[in-house]
Amino acid sequence: xAQVTQNPRYLITVTGKKLTxxxxxxxxxxxxxxxxxxxxxxxxxxxxxxxxxxxxxGDVPEGYKVSRKEKRNFPLILESPSPNxxxxxxCASRGWTGGAESNQPQHFGDGTRLSIL
Amino acid sequence: xxxVEQDPGPFNVPEGATVAFNCTYSNSxxxxxxxxxxxxxxxxKLLMSVYSSGNEDxxxxxxxxxxxxxxxxxxxxxxxxxxxxxxxxxxxxxxxxKLSFGAGTTVTVRA
Numbered sequence: 001x002a003q004v005t006q007n008p009r010y011l012i013t014v015t016g017k018k019l020t021x022x023x024x025x026x027x028x029x030x031x032x033x034x035x036x037x038x039x040x041x042x043x044x045x046x047x048x049x050x051x052x053x054x055x056x057x058g059d060v061p062e063g064y065k066v067s068r069k070e071k072r073n074f075p076l077i078l079e080s081p082s083p084n085x086x087x088x089x090x091c092a093s094r095g096w097t098g099g100a101e102s103n104q105p106q107h108f109g110d111g112t113r114l115s116i117l
Numbered sequence: 118x119x120x121v122e123q124d125p126g127p128f129n130v131p132e133g134a135t136v137a138f139n140c141t142y143s144n145s146x147x148x149x150x151x152x153x154x155x156x157x158x159x160x161x162k163l164l165m166s167v168y169s170s171g172n173e174d175x176x177x178x179x180x181x182x183x184x185x186x187x188x189x190x191x192x193x194x195x196x197x198x199x200x201x202x203x204x205x206x207x208x209x210x211x212x213x214x215k216l217s218f219g220a221g222t223t224v225t226v227r228a
Contacts, residue, residue, distance in 0.1 A: 035218075042121070042204065042220035043161070058215065090160060105151065105163035106216070 002027045006091050006109035013081060014117050021076045021112050023091030031094045032074040033058070033106070034066065036087040043090065049074055081116045088113050120144060121207050123219035130195050130226055137191040138222045140205030150181055150188050153204040155221065161204055164190075195226045 004025045013019055025032065033048040035058075045058030049068040063085055065077040074093075078085060092106040123140045130136045142150075150167035165172065167179040167188050178191040188207075192199055205219035 033216075037158075040125070040220055043218040045215060048215065088158060105166070106161075108160035108162070110160055111158070 002107065004091055004093050004107050004109040006089075006112050008112060009110060010113045012115040012117065015082055016080050019078050019081060019114075021078075021089060021091075021114070023074045023076065023109060024072050025074075025091075025093040025107070026072065027093060027095065027107065028071065029093035029095045029107075030071070032068070033092045033094075034064070034074070034076045035090045035092065036060065036085075037090065037111075038087050046076065046089075081114075083116045086114060086116045119219075120217040121205055121219040123203075123205050123222045125220060125222060127223040127225050130224070132195055132197060132226055132228055134195050134226075135191065135193050136195055136224055137189060138203070138224075139187045139189045140207075140219050140222075141185075141187045142205075142207045142217070143186070144207070144209060145183075145186060146209055147186075147207045149208040150179075151206040152177075152179055152188075152190050153206055153218075155202045155204055164203070192224070195224075197226050197228060200224060200226045 007022045030051045034046040035043040037043045044060045046064050047066040049055045052071050055066050089112045091109040094106045120143050128136050152164040153161040154164045155161045165174045167181050171180040176193045180189045202221040202223045204221045206216050208216045
């Protein structure tokens with residue numbers, strides 16, 4: 001079954017304690033991305049990766065790091081989490097076939113609800 | 118100004134009704150447009166892409182108005198299962214990996 005898997009689904013932690021949210025996809029997609037979703041703000045892109053070893057900042061990258069050492073994995077790292085990073089996080093992946101109207105949809109993971117106290 | 122703006126709703130409609138709502142985007146260079154559906158803070162799922170000529174998928178019709186920079190979604194013969202938040206998504210071009218999401222329009226269909 002094609003899927004994007006995030007772990008953990010829920011995490012409550014404290015300020016300053018480094019954490020990693022893993023994301024893995026089994027569709028051989030080149031593109032992966034991390035978003036956070038906050039009430040009234042919609043999904044905002046944190047980082048994205050167009051392929052292995054190629055990553056770039058999204059709209060809200062501050063306080064986050066990512067890596068793309070393998071095509072299937074795209075972990076999100078919070079080196080020193082703070083309460084303003086309490087949010088719902090989604091990882092997504094997408095393939096690419098070319099052409100403006102053949103843009104493939106993103107497949108999202110189930111989400112990670114993160115609470116930083 | 119937000120790149121993508123939506124009326125948050127909620128739109129409360131009876132079963133069988135037609136409901137329509139728009140989404141405006143600020144970047145005139147935007148090329149790709151989508152409607153996603155999100156249930157109860159679960160993961161967003163693609164509802165339909167929006168093509169230049171407009172397109173229909175069953176009870177759902179999407180339109181694009183480039184001159185006024187908005188897209189629309191119309192739901193005919195609403196079902197209880199259509200209750201969800203509908204997210205408008207825009208990208209600058211077909212190979213632009215940065216997608217901009219609207220905050221969503223909530224639709225509640227009542228029996």
